[in-house]
Structures are given as structure tokens and as C-alpha cells.
Amino acid sequence: MEADAPPEAERLGFGRTWESPGGLLDLLSVSAVVLDASGRIVFWSPQASETFGYTAEEALGRYAAPLLLSEEHRELAMTLFAGVMSTGEGWAGVFPIRHKDGDTRLVEFRNMRLLDDLGDVYALGIAVDQNTLHGVENKLALSEQLVSQAPVGIALLDTDLRYRLVNPALERINGVPAADHIGRRPRDIIPFPGVETVEFALRQVLTTGTPLIDQYLVSRTLADPDHDHAWSVSYYRIDGPGGRVIGAATSVVDVSERHRVAAEADRARRRLAVIADASARVGTTLDVERTAQELSQVAVPDLADVAAVDVLDAVMACRRSTGAPDRPEVFRALAIASAYPTDITAAADAVGEVATYGPDRLITQCVHTARPVVVPRIDQQALLRIARDPQSAAVFARAGVHSYLAVPLLAHNEVLGAFDLLRARNPDPFGEDDVVLARELAARAAVAIDNARWHQSVRNSAETLQRSLLPSRPPDLTGLTVASFYQPAQASSAVGGDWYDVIPLDGDKTALVVGDVMGNGIDAAATMGRLRTATRAYADLDLAPHEVLQHLDKITHGLEHYIATCLYAIYDPHRHQCRIANAGHLPPALIRHGRRPELLDLPTGAPLGVGGVRFRTVSFDLSPDDRLLLYTDGLVETRDQPIDERIDTLLDALDDQSPSLDAVCRQLLDAMGHPDDHDDVALLLAKAGPLASRPAPGGSPTGMTAGT
Numbered sequence: 001m002e003a004d005a006p007p008e009a010e011r012l013g014f015g016r017t018w019e020s021p022g023g024l025l026d027l028l029s030v031s032a033v034v035l036d037a038s039g040r041i042v043f044w045s046p047q048a049s050e051t052f053g054y055t056a057e058e059a060l061g062r063y064a065a066p067l068l069l070s071e072e073h074r075e076l077a078m079t080l081f082a083g084v085m086s087t088g089e090g091w092a093g094v095f096p097i098r099h100k101d102g103d104t105r106l107v108e109f110r111n112m113r114l115l116d117d118l119g120d121v122y123a124l125g126i127a128v129d130q131n132t133l134h135g136v137e138n139k140l141a142l143s144e145q146l147v148s149q150a151p152v153g154i155a156l157l158d159t160d161l162r163y164r165l166v167n168p169a170l171e172r173i174n175g176v177p178a179a180d181h182i183g184r185r186p187r188d189i190i191p192f193p194g195v196e197t198v199e200f201a202l203r204q205v206l207t208t209g210t211p212l213i214d215q216y217l218v219s220r221t222l223a224d225p226d227h228d229h230a231w232s233v234s235y236y237r238i239d240g241p242g243g244r245v246i247g248a249a250t251s252v253v254d255v256s257e258r259h260r261v262a263a264e265a266d267r268a269r270r271r272l273a274v275i276a277d278a279s280a281r282v283g284t285t286l287d288v289e290r291t292a293q294e295l296s297q298v299a300v301p302d303l304a305d306v307a308a309v310d311v312l313d314a315v316m317a318c319r320r321s322t323g324a325p326d327r328p329e330v331f332r333a334l335a336i337a338s339a340y341p342t343d344i345t346a347a348a349d350a351v352g353e354v355a356t357y358g359p360d361r362l363i364t365q366c367v368h369t370a371r372p373v374v375v376p377r378i379d380q381q382a383l384l385r386i387a388r389d390p391q392s393a394a395v396f397a398r399a400g401v402h403s404y405l406a407v408p409l410l411a412h413n414e415v416l417g418a419f420d421l422l423r424a425r426n427p428d429p430f431g432e433d434d435v436v437l438a439r440e441l442a443a444r445a446a447v448a449i450d451n452a453r454w455h456q457s458v459r460n461s462a463e464t465l466q467r468s469l470l471p472s473r474p475p476d477l478t479g480l481t482v483a484s485f486y487q488p489a490q491a492s493s494a495v496g497g498d499w500y501d502v503i504p505l506d507g508d509k510t511a512l513v514v515g516d517v518m519g520n521g522i523d524a525a526a527t528m529g530r531l532r533t534a535t536r537a538y539a540d541l542d543l544a545p546h547e548v549l550q551h552l553d554k555i556t557h558g559l560e561h562y563i564a565t566c567l568y569a570i571y572d573p574h575r576h577q578c579r580i581a582n583a584g585h586l587p588p589a590l591i592r593h594g595r596r597p598e599l600l601d602l603p604t605g606a607p608l609g610v611g612g613v614r615f616r617t618v619s620f621d622l623s624p625d626d627r628l629l630l631y632t633d634g635l636v637e638t639r640d641q642p643i644d645e646r647i648d649t650l651l652d653a654l655d656d657q658s659p660s661l662d663a664v665c666r667q668l669l670d671a672m673g674h675p676d677d678h679d680d681v682a683l684l685l686a687k688a689g690p691l692a693s694r695p696a697p698g699g700s701p702t703g704m705t706a707g708t
Contacts, residue, residue, distance in 0.1 A: 031127040034114065039063050039081060042122070051107065051129050053100030068097045070104060080111070084123055088113045094130055106130040153252035156238065159245060161185050161202055173231075173252060175223025194219030198233065202248050205235040218259065230259030271437045274302050278441050283448030288316070289351075291452050292334035295419065295445040301339030303437060304405070304421035306348070308336040309445075310363060311409070311417035313354055316453060325368045328358045331417065344422065347395035349388055361385050366406040366418045372439065375404040376429035386422075400424040407438045411450035419445070471501060478508035479573025479691035483661030485683040487634075487669065497524035497564075498632045498680035499532050503539045508573050508691075511539045514585065514630035514684050515566035518607075527562050531555070531608070535568070545570055545581035546615040549608065553583065556609035563609035567630050571622060573691045578622040581615045583608045586633055589654055593625035597654040599647065624690040627661075629654060634679035635672055646672070661685045 031051040034043035040063050044056040052059070052068060059067065065074045073096055080091050090112040096104050107127045114122040153170030157163055163181040171178045176189050186202075187195050194217055201212050212235040218228050232253040238246040282294045292309035299307035313330040333349035349355050357364045362385050366373045375382050378401060380393075386404050387393035403423040409416040419442040423430065474482040482502050497517035505511055513535055517528045534555050538548045545568040556564055567588060569580035580588070580600070584607035591597040600620065606613040622628060636646040653671035658664050665683050 029128065029132055033059075033064070033125045033127065035064055035081070035123045035125070037085060037121050039065060039078075041067070048127070051127055052097065058100075070096070070098050081123060084111050084113050085121055153250075153254075155181070155250050155252075156247055157186075157202065157250070158247040159206060161199060161248075163189075164247065170252060173223060173254065174221050190219065190221055192220040192225070198250075201233075201235050202250070205237050205248050206245065209237045209239070211236045216255075229254060229256045231255065267433060270302050271433070274298065274437060275440055275444075278444055282441070282445050283451075286452045288449055288452040289334055291445060291448045293337070295441060296335040296337035299419075299421060299438070299441060300337050301426075303434060303441075305340070305424045305426055306336070306338045306342065306344050306401075306422040308348055308420040309334045309409075309417065310349070310420060311449065312367065312415070315414075315416045326359055328356050329364050329367060330354060330356050331363065334417075340425070342399055342424070343395050344399045344401065344424065347387065347392040355388060362404065363406055363418050363420060366408050367415045370408045370410060370415050372405065372407045372435050374430050374435060376431070378402050378404055396422075402427075403429040405430040405434060405438055407435065407442045409442050409446040409449060411446040414450075416446055416449055416453075474502045475504055477502070477504060477510050479576075479689040480510050480571055481661060481687045481689060482510075482512070483665050483683075483685045485662075485665040485669070485681070487681040497528050498634065498682040499528045500630065500682045500684040501532055501535060502684070503536055505539060505570065506542060510571050510573075510686075511535075512569040512571065512628070512630060512684055512686055513566065514632060514682060515564055515608075516585070516632045516634075516680075516682075517562060517564040519562065520680075524562075527559060527564070530559070531564060531566075535566075544617050545579055546617040549581050549583045549605070549615040553608045553611060553613065553615075557611040559609065563607045565607050565633075569628070569630070571628075571686065571688070573689065576621055576623050576688060576691075577619055578628065579617050579619045581605070581617045583615060586631065586636065588631070589629040589651060590620070590622075591627040591629070591654050593623070597651045599651070622688045624688050627654075627685060627687045629668075630684040630686075632680065632682045634681040635668075635683065637679070661687055 029047050029050055031048035032043065032045040033041060033048050036042050040061065041059050042061075044054075044059045046056075048059070049055050054067070065077055069077050077095065080095075083089065084091055090110065092110050093108075094106050095109055097107050099105050106129075108130050110126040112124050114124050116122065151169055153173045154165075154167045155163055155170050156165040162183050162185055166178040166181040168178070171181075174181070174189055181189060186198050190198070197215075197217060201215060204210075205212055215233045215235070217231045217233050219231070220226075220228055232255045234251045236249045236251075238249050240246050278295070278298045281298050283291055284294065285291065288311070292311070296307040296309050310331040311334050313332045316332055331349070331354070333351050333353050333355070335351060336345055336348055338345050359365070359368065362373045362375070362382075375386075378386070380397070382404065383393040383396055383401070384390065386401075387396050401422050401424045403426075405421040406418045407421075408418055419438060421430070421434075421438060471484070474484055484500055484502070486498070486500070497520055499513075499515050499517075501511070501513040503511035503513065513532075515528070515531060515535075517524045517531065519527075531552060534552060535548065538551050543551075548568050549566060552564075552566065556562060564583075565585035566583040567580065567585045568583075569578055569588075571578045580602065582602045582605045584605055587599045587602050589597050590600050600618075602618055603616045605615050631650075636650055637643060638646060649672060650668075653668050654664075656664060656667060658667070665685055668683065669681070
């Protein structure tokens with residue numbers, strides 16, 4: 001049965017003092033033996049049995065000398081015993097004893113005289129096996145040397161996480177003397193983010209007893225408070241021999257160099273990933289604004305928190321900027337992107353806006369010098385040279401903008417504009433590696449932007465030429481109402497080649513023409529203009545539709561590398577008759593009043609320019625309120641839908657009998673969705689009027705006839 005600990009022990013926090021035995025004495029297995037004045041054993045500790053081999057029953061009451069000593073050592077022992085008993089002076093040293101098993105062992109003794117309350121004298125011998133003692137001494141010496149000389153930071157903390165031991169290496173790492181650690185907790189020594197992780201790990205180890213090995217920690221210490229260091233930290237619980245928890249130990253290894261190398265490798269991988277992403281995403285179209293937006297989006301969040309693209313307005317107009325260093329520059333904002341919602345984007349120049357910035361502005365310096373401008377740490381003065389106005393600078397400051405980088409957009413030795421980058425949440429300032437990456441991205445995008453702006457210029461020229469060659473509005477006609485529509489291609493420079501025409505003829509007749517020159521661009525538009533002019537000339541000769549196409553075929557055959565499709569129709573309002581010939585074009589749609597729209601069944605014919613092909617003229621009735629739609633293939637042809645489905649969609653859309661032909665054209669475009677933006681669309685919608693007249697001899701008012 002165990003006794004409770006004395007109250008004083010409990011007050012000092014020892015609890016039940018013998019409930020968890022342990023400590024250095026147990027490691028040494030210290031023995032205690034008491035002899036009376038005659039040298040007889042009167043007390044024998046349990047540890048003495050381990051040291052000498054005899055149980056208490058075997059030793060008590062027997063004389064120590066013959067029991068424990070060889071004969072050659074007894075005289076010396078008796079002399080030493082007599083000296084302790086007579087003088088009271090203790091004796092310490094190593095003495096050979098005879099173990100029960102017959103072996104002679106060296107034992108470290110501490111001998112002293114005891115006096116009881118009756119005046120009797122005794123001798124107390126405290127003994128430790130010398131091998132055990134030397135083992136403990138060696139371990140202690142080794143531990144002390146390892147701890148004090150180890151390049152690894154080592155600390156011992158008690159169960160309250162207060163330092164009890166700190167070696168010189170940890171002293172240097174923390175930048176705090178070892179003596180100042182003692183009695184304090186980690187949070188008192190390392191006042192930086194990350195110390196909470198350390199204390200949490202220590203508590204976890206103390207609770208579970210499971211070590212935490214090689215825990216990665218990035219933080220700062222008082223030894224170097226301005227720079228992050230990386231540490232490999234391990235935590236262990238320290239238990240006494242009896243299982244009593246003494247505390248926890250930590251070992252700290254500085255792995256900053258490894259961290260730097262790994263971080264550099266990671267940055268290199270991210271840079272390569274960004275470049276690969278840019279290769280796939282930037283310049284996917286020949287559109288300046290979209291290319292700029294692709295560049296800004298690929299830069300966030302890996303390179304910057306906010307990215308913008310500003311191009312010189314003169315460049316957008318395909319004019320060369322003077323680049324004089326003392327002159328302001330006019331910029332057009334093409335794109336802006338952010339890694340997260342922020343007021344910075346609202347405070348920057350809006351996409352499409354034009355702004356003039358003086359020569360002292362950083363973006364202006366960037367385009368004037370054709371060199372990057374880097375501001376690692378932005379102050380108030382720098383913000384005023386970056387933001388568009390003081391109010392925007394205040395927004396930038398509140399948003400935490402702290403670093404700026406601008407690189408020029410260079411293509412074919414011409415500065416097109418600047419690629420602007422800001423960091424706010426990203427704590428690192430822009431460095432040389434960031435400049436290299438930004439220049440790489442800007443160089444790739446600049447070529448795409450340059451190609452896109454010239455392509456766009458050519459497209460604009462082709463569209464302008466195309467529109468100038470088309471009729472402005474249908475003329476007033478007898479017995480026929482006509483609406484027309486032209487929509488240029490929305491992508492790249494695929495403009496030019498589609499045309500329509502409405503030509504008044506003698507006898508109140510009207511020629512309706514729709515054609516499509518294969519190809520695009522200025523050359524296609526110019527070819528279209530030549531064919532339209534020739535068509536008008538032949539129309540004045542009062543030729544049959546197939547004869548007009550034969551003449552156009554000869555002209556087109558003489559044009560290098562060009563062929564064209566064409567529909568040519570002549571409507572006679574007095575006969576309500578239409579004659580039409582086809583040169584490889586899609587058939588027109590006929591919408592008879594009160595009936596479902598249908599495609600005219602016409603001989604297809606060969607395209608113009610093939611040469612030597614005969615065309616046929618087909619006649620059919622076009623009664624009052626009947627409608628005829630002529631169109632180019634851009635209306636119905638797509639890359640991912642069958643042509644039959646598109647034709648059915650067209651006929652369904654034509655079922656609308658709206659009285660406004662212009663409204664029908666618009667509704668038709670909306671219904672078709674014109675999903676393929678790589679081709680022009682030309683429409684010509686004609687509606688027969690109620691003009692009454694006797695049919696000419698030989699006419700066929702209700703049927704369809706064909707001729708050549």
C-alpha cells in the first residue's frame with residue numbers, strides 16, 4: 001500500500017514522490033551498506049544486491065570483509081575502516097570487491113561515519129559499480145559534447161514549454177544568449193510568424209509521445225530579422241528511466257540554402273509553365289485587343305497581381321511614334337487583368353481609353369528608352385509616376401501596391417507600347433528573374449500584336465474597299481421591292497469577295513445579282529469590284545442570264561488565281577416572270593405567298609473562271625407578294641453543322657411573312673446565328689409587287705421553263 005506524498009511535496013508540485021521513480025540515482029544503481037563498529041552488516045539496500053550479488057537475507061548479520069573481499073584486500077580494507085570509525089573522516093575511492101559469482105569487480109565507494117542517538121557508531125558505505133559509473137559518465141560527457149559542439153541547434157524544454165537547456169548553435173540561430181532562453185517560452189524568443197506552429201508541435205509531442213521529424217518551417221529570428229530562413233525542425237518527448245515525462249527536445253537545422261535552391265527551381269518551373277501557357281494562349285487570333293487580353297491574363301497570378309497592356313495610339317493607327325525623349329506619349333489601354341477582385345483595376349485606365357502621359361512618367365520612360373523600368377519598393381513619389389492621377393495613386397496605396405515593373409513591347413525594332421505589372425498581395429518585390437520572364441512574355445505578345453494590328457489594318461482597308469464597291473441602297477424599281485444586307489467577316493482579315501447588285505433594265509425589268517469571289521482581302525474585294533462593273537456592263541446589253549454568265553466566265557478566267565460563284569436573275573414585272581442562271585452558287589429560296597419556303601431547283605453550273613462551261617437560264621413565275629432570297633454561303637455554311645440542317649433552319653426563318661424586308665433580313669441573320677465568323681454574308685431579298693400587265697406572247701405565267 002502506497003502512502004500519500006507529504007503536504008510540502010505536494011505544495012512544491014512533486015505529487016506522489018515515489019509514484020514515478022527515476023533519475024540519475026536509478027541510472028547509477030547506487031547501493032547503501034551500513035556496518036556496525038565490529039564490521040558486521042546491519043543495513044543492506046535493494047541496490048546492494050545488484051552490486052554485490054547477495055540478497056539481504058544472505059548479507060545481514062555477516063561480517064563484510066570475509067563476505068565481500070578477497071583475502072589479499074582485507075587488511076587494507078580494515079585499515080581504511082578503522083580510520084573512518086576513529087577519526088570520522090570519510091574516505092572515497094575505488095576498491096576491488098568479490099562478487100557472489102566469484103568475480104572481482106571495481107566499485108566506487110563513498111564511506112562515512114554515522115552516529116545514532118545512543119552514541120553508537122556505524123559506517124555507511126555508498127557504492128556504485130565502476131563500470132556502471134563510467135558508462136553514465138561517458139554518456140553524460142558524450143551528451144554534453146554533442147550538445148555543446150553540435151552544429152545543429154538543440155534545446156530542452158520542460159512540460160510547460162520553458163527552456164531548460166540551449167546549446168551554442170541554437171543560441172546563434174535565435175540571436176539570443178543561452179542564459180536569456182532559460183525559463184522563457186519559444187514565443188518569447190522568436191516573435192515572428194511560425195512560432196505558433198513550434199509550440200503546437202511541442203504540445204502534440206508531449207501529449208502523444210510520437211516524435212515529429214523533419215518538420216519544414218520558414219520564419220525569421222532575431223539573428224536575421226529582415227530575411228526568411230528555412231529550418232528543418234524535429235521534436236521529441238524526453239522520458240525518464242521510470243517513464244516520467246521530463247519535457248521535450250527540439251533539434252533545428254538551417255536548410256535555407258536548400259530552401260533557396262528548391263525555391264529557385266520552383267520559380268524556374270513556374271516561369272517555364274508561364275512561358276508554355278503564353279505560347280498556347282497568347283496570339284490565338286489576329287485581334288489586337290484579344291491578344292493584349294491574353295497577355296495580361298497569362299501574367300496573373302504567377303508573375304503579378306495586376307497586369308495591363310498599353311499600346312501607343314500612333315501604333316494602333318499604323319503610324320510610327322517619334323519617340324522623342326522630351327515629349328509626352330498617347331497610350332491606348334488595351335487590356336487589364338487581376339489575380340483577385342481589387343480596386344486597382346477600377347483606378348487604372350479603362351480598356352479602350354486614351355490617355356496622355358508626360359516624359360516623367362515611368363511608362364513613358366519605358367517606351368522612350370525601350371528598356372524595362374523596375375521599382376522594387378514603391379514610395380509615394382513613385383506612385384504618382386505610375387498611377388493616372390493622385391486619386392488613383394491613393395487607391396493603389398490602400399490596395400497595398402508595393403512593387404512595379406514595366407517592360408516595352410518590341411516588335412521588329414519598333415516599340416509598340418508597354419506591359420505593366422503590379423504586386424500588392426505578393427510580398428516579394430520584382431527582381432531580375434521577373435524582368436527576364438516579363439520580357440519573354442512581352443516579346444512573344446509584341447510580335448502577335450504587331451501582326452494583328454497590320455492584319456487589322458489590311459482588314460479595315462479591305463472592308464472599306466468592299467463597302468465602297470457595293471451599292472449604297474437599292475434604287476426605286478417597278479413592280480419590285482428589294483432589301484439588301486452585307487455583313488463582313490468578324491475574324492482576321494477574311495473580308496472581301498461577296499457582293500450583290502440591283503440593276504434597273506429597260507422595259508421596267510430588274511437584274512438581281514449575288515456573287516462570291518473565292519478568297520478574301522483587298523485582292524478579293526478588288527476582283528469583286530471588277531466583276532460587278534462587268535456585270536452591269538453586260539446587263540445593259542439586254543442579254544439573257546446565261547449569256548451574261550458566259551461573258552463573266554471569260555473575264556474571270558483571265559484573272560489570275562480567282563474563281564467566283566454567281567446567281568444572275570432578271571425579273572419582268574409585266575409578266576411576273578423571273579429568268580435566272582447559276583454559276584456554282586447556292587440555289588435561291590423562293591417564298592410564295594401562303595406557302596412554305598423552298599429552294600429553287602436550278603442547274604448548279606460551274607463557277608466563273610473555270611472556262612468553257614455552258615450555263616442555262618431557267619424561268620419561273622414570281623407573283624405579287626412572292627419573295628425571292630439570294631444569299632452567299634457565309635449565311636448557311638459552318639464548320640460543325642451539316643449544310644442540310646442549316647438550309648432547313650434558313651427555310652424555317654423565311655416562314656416569317658413580315659411586311660418589312662429589312663426586318664426580315666435582320667431576323668434572318670439573328671435566326672441563323674451566323675456562327676462562322678470567317679466569311680462574309682451578302683443578302684438580297686426581293687418581293688414582287690401588284691403591277692398588272694398582260695403577259696407577253698409565249699410567256700408561262702405559272703410554270704418554270706429552262707433554256708440556254
